[in-house]
Amino acid sequence: MRVNTTHTLSEYINVKSTQLKSVLLGVDTAEGTWLGNAVKMISLRFFRSRLRVKNRKSNKVFIKGVHRLLNSSVEITGFGNEIRIAGRLQQCALNILGNNNRIITHENSDINWTEITIIANDSEIEIGRDVHFNGKQSAQNLILARGEPSKISIEADCIFSYGVEIRTPDSHKIFDATNNRINPEQNVIIRKHVWVGAKTTILKGVSISEGSIIATGSVVTKSISENVIAAGIPARPIKNHVHWER
Ligand SMILES: CC(C)(COP(=O)(O)OP(=O)(O)OC[C@H]1O[C@@H](n2cnc3c(N)ncnc32)[C@H](O)[C@@H]1OP(=O)(O)O)[C@@H](O)C(=O)NCCC(=O)NCCS
Numbered sequence: 228m229r230v231n232t233t234h235t236l237s238e239y240i241n242v243k244s245t246q247l248k249s250v251l252l253g254v255d256t257a258e259g260t261w262l263g264n265a266v267k268m269i270s271l272r273f274f275r276s277r278l279r280v281k282n283r284k285s286n287k288v289f290i291k292g293v294h295r296l297l298n299s300s301v302e303i304t305g306f307g308n309e310i311r312i313a314g315r316l317q318q319c320a321l322n323i324l325g326n327n328n329r330i331i332t333h334e335n336s337d338i339n340w341t342e343i344t345i346i347a348n349d350s351e352i353e354i355g356r357d358v359h360f361n362g363k364q365s366a367q368n369l370i371l372a373r374g375e376p377s378k379i380s381i382e383a384d385c386i387f388s389y390g391v392e393i394r395t396p397d398s399h400k401i402f403d404a405t406n407n408r409i410n411p412e413q414n415v416i417i418r419k420h421v422w423v424g425a426k427t428t429i430l431k432g433v434s435i436s437e438g439s440i441i442a443t444g445s446v447v448t449k450s451i452s453e454n455v456i457a458a459g460i461p462a463r464p465i466k467n468h469v470h471w472e473r
Pocket of ligand 1: 388
């Protein structure tokens with residue numbers, strides 16, 4: 228079986244469920260620009276792939292230039308969803324349950340033991356280029372958008388240590404005495420060149436500005452300004468006017 232190479236394939240491999248399975252399992256030997264990528268994926272021990280995309284005409288999966296995509300699992304249930312992967316992934320499970328959602332990872336991002344999940348409609352998770360999640364299998368990262376429409380945006384050149392959790396929902400609704408919701412889902416934005424220490428949680432509505440550092444074990448509940456070190460529960464600036472290098 229050959230993958231249709233007529234459209235975006237010089238840039239992206241646009242695959243349907245069965246095609247991706249066969250590419251990843253090394254069954255497909257079609258030629259073309261994209262083959263190099265497919266072969267690289269296979270030669271790098273791609274194993275235990277599991278891709279379930281329901282409503283294949285409506286949902287799209289694109290893979291671009293990935294040379295490490297181990298133990299991956301892409302599951303989409305719903306309509307009008309898109310997963311666009313350009314970075315390396317290790318034990319990735321990218322799940323979508325809902326409609327009109329998008330998960331995008333850009334070039335040279337390295338997302339180790341990460342699970343990325345959207346359980347919502349009209350939501351988006353975008354990970355910029357050169358973003359690295361340093362992993363531990365026992366302490367995976369979680370990037371979660373759930374409930375009402377929301378967005379998680381991680382800009383270029385950020386580093387995340389292991390066990391980091393980033394979420395737009397609290398996962399359960401809380402109401403006040405007059406029955407108004409007091410904890411709605413809110414977007415999370417992590418600007419360029421942010422370093423997030425191990426076992427940190429970043430909660431709804433937070434924006435972390437460029438160049439800042441979040442100390443290990445912090446819980447970030449409020450936005451953090453640029454070039455600071457923030458630490459603790461809740462995270463507060465402990466040093467100003469810092470910069471850091473990889
Ligand atoms: C962010 C970090 C690098 C800051 O280091 P630093 O600038 O040397 O900070 P200091 O040790 O001078 O600490 C400054 C103050 O913040 C406090 N502090 C530091 N880290 C803290 C933390 N994680 N939580 C709460 N308070 C913390 C210190 O106790 C100190 O308080 P004090 O002024 O009352 O004495 C460091 O705290 C850290 O988190 N390192 C681990 C990063 C990590 O996860 N790496 C994994 C690989 S990516």
